[in-house]
Amino acid sequence: MAEKYQTREERRKQLSNQQKGKKQSKNIFKRILLILVGLGVAGMLVGVAAFAFMVKDAPKLDEKLLKDPISSQLYDLDKKPITEIGSEKRDYVNYEDIPKNVEEAILATEDVRFYKHHGIDFKRLGGAVIANITRGFGAEGASTITQQVVKNSFLTPEKTLSRKAQEAWLAFQLERKYSKEQIFEMYVNKVWLDSGGHGIATGAKVYFGKELDELTLPETALLAGMPQSPANYNPFKHPDRAEKRRNIVLSLMHQHGFITKDEMEKAKAVDVTSTLVPEEHRQNGDIPYDAFIGHVVKEIKEKYPDIDPFSDGLKIYTTLDTSAQEYVEKILNSDEIVKYPDEKLQAGITLLDTTTGQIRALGGGRNQTGDFGFNYATDAKRQPGSTIKPILDYGPAIEHLKWGTYYTLEDKPYTYSTGDKINNWDNKHMGVMSIRTALALSRNIPALQAFQAVGGEKAKQFAINLGIPLKEIHESYSIGGFGGKDKGVSSLEMAGAYSAFGNNGYYTKPYSVIEIVLRDGTKLDMKPETKVVMQDYTAFMITDMLKDVVRSGTGKKANVPGLHLAGKTGTTNYSDEDKKKFNIPRGAVPDAWFVGYTTNYTAAIWTGYDKKYENFLVGDDQKIAQKLFKNIMENVSEGKEKSDFKVPNSVEKVKIEKGTTKLASEFTPENLIVTEYAVKGHAPTEVSEKYHKLPAPIGLHANFEADKNEIVLTWDYDNENSEGIEFEVYASKDNGAEELLTVIPDKTIRLKAENGGTYSFKVIAVRDDLRSDPATTTLRVTAPSDVIEDEDDGQNEGVPDQDNEQDQDEDNIPGNNNGNQGGNGNGNSNGNGQPGQGGNTGGGNQGGNNGNRP
Incomplete structure (x- = not known):
């Protein structure tokens, strides 16, 4: 019984404990629930308070602002107003006049x-x-x-x-x-469509020359897709991008049931360019400096995609030099300064501040129509030709291999690593030359050798650091033959790259906007970061070599007297296949460039044709880029300080024997010594042994034969060194100008004498580029048949000057003549020091060349 009792008691206690546990669990759950509810309420209150705080400064609805975009004000470099953009183009359309297919295209795309x-x-x-x-x-x-x-x-x-x-x-x-x-009407009339202005109705007229209700399905889809990125989807500038975007809109319309699959496919098959207004019929623009301002808009949209310069009421402070811009537009659109072969030839021009990277002017093309059309300075991507050589070849070689400007390469028959042949522009080879000469003369083969020496990947990275956005790298790039994913470069990109050479190795991506001020006063800094992209020795040595391009190389027509100027020419070529296929004349090229800089300005000029297989640059037309550069640089540099590029401490001058990488010796001929630059600590130490000084002639002797009125000049020479030796004979009379009489292998010469006077003679031994010290002597003839005085100046090696101890008065001619002069009769002419006997004239019957006058 006790066990049963204990068991029941235990069961009762257990039941009681379980009931208490359930109550406690319920209480905890209630507490947690209450806490969560409290937190939720608190969170909602906080959220409402935060929302209220954030919207308390929200602007009030303004019907005028809802319907009318606010134009933006642009300012030049000096903060003077240029123009307003945003309020010029807009055709308003009421909701009831919006075609159904336009509404459906917008709804499918946006909302x-x-x-x-x-x-x-x-x-x-x-x-x-x-x-x-x-x-x-x-x-x-x-x-x-x-x-x-x-x-x-x-x-x-x-x-x-x-x-x-x-x-x-x-x-x-x-x-x-x-x-x-009403809201949909506001949207349709407010959207910005780049060249198409504000509103769908305006875009229909600008791009297609139609009213809104005349648009076809593919045209409607194109306009509906543009507001997301108007500059990128502008069909005038980027038809490929516009077509891809249009097709996305068509797919969305089909997806949401607005069009059938068949309608979608037919619309996608339409070529965008076939629907556009022909270029010659596009609206004329009325915005000043539109090439520059168009780039301003593009630059803002790239950095701040949500900002609309045409409707956001901005203050835009630009880098524009209006004087430079006006000159660039003048030189492009008239024959007043530079003569053009025809109206079709196009040009793209970029002018930068070398130090800051700020764009001072843009030449977007010749005879442009419409606002913000295709910009040949920023949008055209063409092969750079030889202007790429400092960027992909010699710059990287100096940077990574520390080559001096004297470093030699051999211009010889050569091939790419693939075995394909590479040629120079003239199909000739010039042998061993310094990289300075190779760059100045634009030789292709040394450029490829430099590229191969430094390696493609290092060359590619060097170019990317300079703002050349290479996706691939091939050996053909070394001479400007881009291909594959890299279609070419723009004038803007080339100017930016070259400005780094002129700015001691500092690169700033070219920019046109300094600052934007929003409507609420917020300031947005648009200046890009300046980066060190190369050593200062690389920048300086490339610059110094590029000076030779305009002084004595391929870019002489671009030179501006009085300016310290560096630059590079560049032309591209047609393939042999294209020459045959399109009947292209010999010597014609599709592109011609010149890129150059001073310490103040950098300019990149491209010239060529849109249809390069129908039109081409021939003859002097290939120099137009140089002429444009010369005139522009001359114009903008007027009144500016024309300082030279400073030599950095990392560079030292070296005297090099021409055609070698060795230091010139003391015997290297002066005309074979060149002053070059080396990276400090990497200058050559080996001295050339190619040249040594030749022995000088000895026993130089002059006699006058009165009966023949001739002077006989004789000398001797060391027979051990006489092979291949010739002698330069110089003469002057009465301290007059010295004249080279002749170069002969003999050691004697006869010269006709004039009446009286003092004759000075000099003989130098020469062989190839080697020279000796001069041997000299003088001879005085007082009258046609009187006394001759022959004096050795002591420089005849091996022959002592044995004058009498007592000097003779110049007027006391008869008497003791010195031993270097043979006297009449018994006088010796071999320098034995014996005085001649009697003697008004020196004796001797040596043969010589008659008829030469000193």
Whole structure:
């Protein structure tokens, strides 16, 4: 019984404990629930408070701002107003006049649930929130058409929580105040379409020459797709990109049931360019300096995609030099300064400040029509030809291999690593030469050798650091033969790269905008970072070598007297196959460049034709780029300090024997000694042994034969060194100008004498480029048949000057003549020191060359 009792008692206690545990669990759950509810309420209150705080400064809805974009003001380098952009082009269209297919294209692209939400699409927002959490804030947008209208009308473009909150709040208010149709009308008339101005109706006229209701399906889809990135999808400038974007819109229209699959496919098959207004019929522009201002807009959109310079009411401070820009436009659009072969030839010009990288002027092309058309300075990508050699060949070799400007390469028959032959422009070879000469004369084979020596990857990286965006690297690039993924370079890119050479190795990406001021006063700094991209010795030595290009090389027509100028020419070639296929004349080229700089300015000029297989540069037309450079640089440099490039401490001068990498010796002929530059600590130490000084002639002797009125000049020479020796004979009379009489292998010469006077003679031994010290003597003839005085100056090696101890008065001619002069009769002419007897004239019957006068 006791066991049963204990068991029941235990069971009762256990049951009691279980009931207490359940109550405690319920209490804990209630507490947690209450805490969570409290936190939720608190969070909501905090969220509401935060939202209220963020929207408290939101602007009020303004109907005028909703319908009219706010133009932006542009200022030049001196902060003087240039022009306004944004209010010039806009054809307004009412909602009831918007064609159904236009509305459907926009809805499919921008906001297919537009008529179902109240300003904010929470379903779309959920997906965007997840994307922003997983990929970072701003990774994906969820803006509705309503929000875009609000953003473009009232708000700054930065992606912040505060701005997003204000955007949502104003979108909600906008939906309460206006109908969906009114909001859609606002959007259609506000969107920016680059060259097409503001609004879909304006874009229809500009791009297709049509009214809005005349647009075809592919034309409608193209316009609907442009607002996301107007500059990139401009069909005038980028038809390929525009077509891809149009096809995406067509796919979205089919996906959302607005068009059939067949309609989609037919529309995609239409070539974009076939639908556009022909170039010759495009609207004339009315914006000044549009090549420059168009790049300003592009630069802003690249850095701040959400900013619209045409509707955001900005103050844009640019780098423009209006005087330089006007001159560039004048030289491009008239024959007043440079003569052009025809109206079709095009040119792209970039003018930079060498030190800052600021764009001072852009020449977007010749005879351009319409605002913000194709810009040949920034948009054209052409092969650079030999202008690439400092960037891919000699610059990297100096940077990484520390070559001096004297370093030699051999211009000889040569091949690429593939075995394919490489030629120079003249199909000739010039032998061993310094890299200075090779660059000045634009030899291709030494350039390839330099590229191979430093290696393709290092060359590629060097170019990328200079703003040349190479995707690949091949040996053909070394002479400007780009291909594959690299179609070419722009004038803007080449100017930026060369400016680094002129700026001691510092590179700043060329830029046109210094600062933007938003409507709320926020300032956005647009200046890019300046980077060190090469050693100062590389920059200086490339610069010094490029000076020779304009002084004595291929770029002489670009030289400006009085300017310290460096630069490089470049032309490209047609393949043999293309020459035959298109019947291209001999010597014609598709592109001609000149890129150069001073300490103040850098300019890159490209010239060529759009249809390079129909038109080509021939003869002097290939020099137009140099002529443009010369005139522009001369114009902008007027009144500016014309300082030279400074030699950095990392560089030293060296005297090199021409054609070698060795130091000149004391015997190297002067005309074979060149002053070059070396990286300090890497100058050559080996002295050339090629040359040594030749022995001088000995026993130089002059006699006058009165009966023949001739002077006989004789000398001797060391027979051990006489092979191949010739003698330069110089003479002068009465301290007059010295004259080279002849170069002979003999050791005697006869010369006709004139009446009286003192004759000075000099004889130098020469062989190839070797020379000796001179042997000299003088001879005085007082009258046609009187006394002759022959004096050795003591420089005849091996023959002592044995004058009498007592000097003779110049007027006392008869008497004791010195031993170097043979006297009449018994006088010796071999320098034995015996005085001649009697003697008004020196004796001797040596043969010589008659008829030469001193």
